[in-house]
Amino acid sequence: ATSLHLAEEASGSRDFIRCSLADILDGRAPARRDGDSVAIFSPFGLGVLDMAVAQLVYDLAADRNEGTVFDGFLPDPWDAQREAALPA
Secondary structure, eight states: OOHHHHHHHHHSSSTTOOOOHHHHHTTSSOSOSSTTOOOOOOOTTSHHHHHHHHHHHHHHHHHHTOSOOOSOSSOHHHHHHHHHHSOO
């Protein structure tokens, strides 16, 4: 139920997809068809979307003074192995 999938279901095809973001960035396709059109990019599946959502969640939690702060993300055995591998 991604936005692209829902748009495909509503329109009955994927004809609304003109090109990929890579096509625009590599110069294989113009960003816009003409001066009146817009290009819409769906970041679904990219880490940048995950980062944006994570930032939103973090900001909302900080504003509400909610959440739990962890000293570290990795389990203790990982930290011990990492510290042992560091030069003294």
